Amino acid sequence: MSRTTQIFCVSTLYGAATLVAAIDSDCFTEADRRVLLVFNNAACPETTPAVDEMPGFEHLRDHFDDVLSFNEAIHPFHPGAWAPRADDLPLFERYLRLLWGLGDDRVELVLESIQVNPALSLAQIFTGAPVDVYADGLMSYGPTRNKIDPLVGTRVRRLLHLDLVPGLTPLLLTEFGVPAQVLPTPAFLKVMSCLAGASGELPVLPDDAALLLGQYLSALNILSAKEEEELHVRMMRGAVRRGHKAVVFKPHPTAPASYSRALETEAERLGVTLTVVDTPVLAEVLFEKAPPALVVGCFSTALFTASAFYGLPVARIGTEPLLDRLTPYQNSNRVPVTLADALLADLEAEGGDALPKDRLTGLLEAVGFTMQPQILPRLRPAAERFLSTHLGARTQRYFKRRRLTTLGLPGGIPERLSFLPRNSTARRMVRRAKALRKAVRR
Numbered sequence: 001m002s003r004t005t006q007i008f009c010v011s012t013l014y015g016a017a018t019l020v021a022a023i024d025s026d027c028f029t030e031a032d033r034r035v036l037l038v039f040n041n042a043a044c045p046e047t048t049p050a051v052d053e054m055p056g057f058e059h060l061r062d063h064f065d066d067v068l069s070f071n072e073a074i075h076p077f078h079p080g081a082w083a084p085r086a087d088d089l090p091l092f093e094r095y096l097r098l099l100w101g102l103g104d105d106r107v108e109l110v111l112e113s114i115q116v117n118p119a120l121s122l123a124q125i126f127t128g129a130p131v132d133v134y135a136d137g138l139m140s141y142g143p144t145r146n147k148i149d150p151l152v153g154t155r156v157r158r159l160l161h162l163d164l165v166p167g168l169t170p171l172l173l174t175e176f177g178v179p180a181q182v183l184p185t186p187a188f189l190k191v192m193s194c195l196a197g198a199s200g201e202l203p204v205l206p207d208d209a210a211l212l213l214g215q216y217l218s219a220l221n222i223l224s225a226k227e228e229e230e231l232h233v234r235m236m237r238g239a240v241r242r243g244h245k246a247v248v249f250k251p252h253p254t255a256p257a258s259y260s261r262a263l264e265t266e267a268e269r270l271g272v273t274l275t276v277v278d279t280p281v282l283a284e285v286l287f288e289k290a291p292p293a294l295v296v297g298c299f300s301t302a303l304f305t306a307s308a309f310y311g312l313p314v315a316r317i318g319t320e321p322l323l324d325r326l327t328p329y330q331n332s333n334r335v336p337v338t339l340a341d342a343l344l345a346d347l348e349a350e351g352g353d354a355l356p357k358d359r360l361t362g363l364l365e366a367v368g369f370t371m372q373p374q375i376l377p378r379l380r381p382a383a384e385r386f387l388s389t390h391l392g393a394r395t396q397r398y399f400k401r402r403r404l405t406t407l408g409l410p411g412g413i414p415e416r417l418s419f420l421p422r423n424s425t426a427r428r429m430v431r432r433a434k435a436l437r438k439a440v441r442r
Contacts, residue, residue, distance in 0.1 A: 003032035005105040007126075008064065009119060011039040013054045014282055014301075015112055015136040017195060020060050021187040022134065022160055031108070035100065036064040039118050040071050041080050043219075048253075054280060056195040068100055070118055079118035084125060092125045110134060114156065114173075115145045123152045133173060134160040134183075137301040140170040141364060142335030143372040150176075162188060164304040165339060168360055171368045175375050185309055196288035199281045205290035206246035206273055210239035213283060213297035214259060216252035222322060222333065229262045231318050235296045236266055236274075238317060238347035244294060246273040253280050287312065296347055298322070299333070299340040307344070315347035316340045323397050330371040338367055338398050355394065362386040363398065370403050387411050 006028060010016045016036070022028065042048035051057060052067050061067065073096060074082050084092045097103065107129040111119040114133050123131055133156055139145075140161045153176040161170055163182045170180050212235045217223040223231065236247055249263055260276045267274035277286065283302035286292070287310045295306040295314045299322070306312040319341035326334050342355040342363060355363065366386040369379035387410040391399070396411070405412030 003103075003105045004108065005033040005035060005102055006031040006108045006110060007035045007037050007122075008110045009037045009039060009070070009112060009122065010051055011041045011112065012136065013051055013057065013195075014284075015134070016051050016057065016060050017191045017282075018134055018136045018160075018162060018183065018188065019110065020063050021191045022183055023063050024191070025184045025187045027160060027181070027183065028110070028132075033066070033105070034064045036061075036067045037122075038067065038069050038071075039079050040069070041118070045071055045078070049280065056198040056281070056285070059194045059198045060191070066100075070122070073099055081117070083117050083121050089125055089127060093127070096125065108132070112136065114152070115148055120148075120152065123155070124149075127151070129155070131156045132158055132160060133178070135170065135172065136162065138164060138299070138304065138336035138339055139332050140172045141165060141168060141339060142332060143171045143368040143376050144173055144175060145330075145332045147375055148173075148176075153178075162305075164301065164308055165343070165360070166308060167357065168364065171335075171364065171376065189309060192282070192284045193288055195282065196285045199279075199285050199289075202279060202281065202286075202289060203275055203277060205248055205275055205277075205286070205292075208244065208293045209246040209248045209273075209275070209290075210242070210244040210294040210296055211283070211286060211292035212236065212239070212247060212249045212263075213295065213300045213302055214249065214251040215298055215300055217298065219252075220333070222326065229259055231298065232259055232263055233266045235317055235347065236263055236270070236272070238315070239294060239296055240270050240272055242294065242347075244272070246275070248275045248277060248286070248292060250277045250283055250286065284310075297340075299336045301336070303340060303344060314344055316344040317347040320397055329400055329403050334371060335364070335367060338363070341397070353394065359386075359390055362390065363395065367398055370399060370407060370409070373407055383409060 008019050010019060038051050040048065040050040070079055107126050109123060109126060109129045109131045111123060111131060111133055112135065113119050114123060140159065153173065156173055156176060156178045159170060159173055159178050159180045160183055161180060163185055212232060214232060218225040218228045239247055247267065249260060251259055263274055284305055287306055291310065291312060295303060295312050296317060297303045298316060298318050303314045303316060307314045319337050322337050323341065326337065342360065346353060362382065363386060365379050365382040369376055369383040391411045399411060401412060
């Protein structure tokens, strides 16, 4: 009888902590061998430390028999850009089995972000392997980003996720009927506590400080570098207006140093104490070691861990303009931005404008359908119900009128013309008009 080898794939320390919490909670059956396969998806992996080189990883290492590098296996290609040709899949499976000492083992895969490479490539290479997917952030609440080959999607047994938004069920992979399973929060907090103890020395953080979370949105082409600098400055001003005299800034590990310098200039002008934490540690480590009085960010997952897991006050900033600027509409950041905007207090607004929680599922289903109508056609009735009942001044920001019009949904063109987007004759006439216009331009 062949051995069973479980391959756990990870690209972030947060994801590794999530996996360890799942193992500690007996979410996986016993296996003969457990391998942690590290993906370094940084733009320049050669200059960016991988997960197994991050402070605190040694505490997680004991949960696995081996730690291997996917980057080394496919060198010199980048894991996010490389994909095997369909005809080469058997060849690559034999190659990886030999390289990683798998022999004839029965392989089980535990993947993150299965809809894109490198996770998708690995699922295709190990064609017959059952798959579990785990999610370590807010994107799991949104629809699957790309249409997945049924040969991959039908092998997924479950989606493991943290309960970042209590009561909300993820949409990820629901087109394949994949059930979602919540990971126990106490197990995750226990892992984070151990990481905090193994993270080494951190700057002395002042009491009653506001923690500002940087996300490096310019690298995602969501904001320009100048706009992101200004967003950080607005975070500081908002925290000061709320009475905080000390501010801690945790920049994204790959963000430029100029972001910190802009805040230093503003802190001097405002007369507040600024501490910059440039050590590569998770925000949750700071929540453990020196809980801030307020956590401020745009749509970072850490805002939700701070609120849901640590009971810390949080505030968001800059989400409404992002909802308008995210392109294309189906950009996978849309759901995290929507959740932050709908649920968290606005740093710059007086009073609360959070969406009632009983409308959250309806909002998510409507946004999910408008993002991926071909992947989630079953959500059309739910989207129509929500839009016909709750589309107003507070919820209009989550939808594009043009998108609603194209899909023939409430809130688009006037109701008397709502048959047009789904009318085959109308679509045929539009195609002919476009073709004629192109011919005239030539």
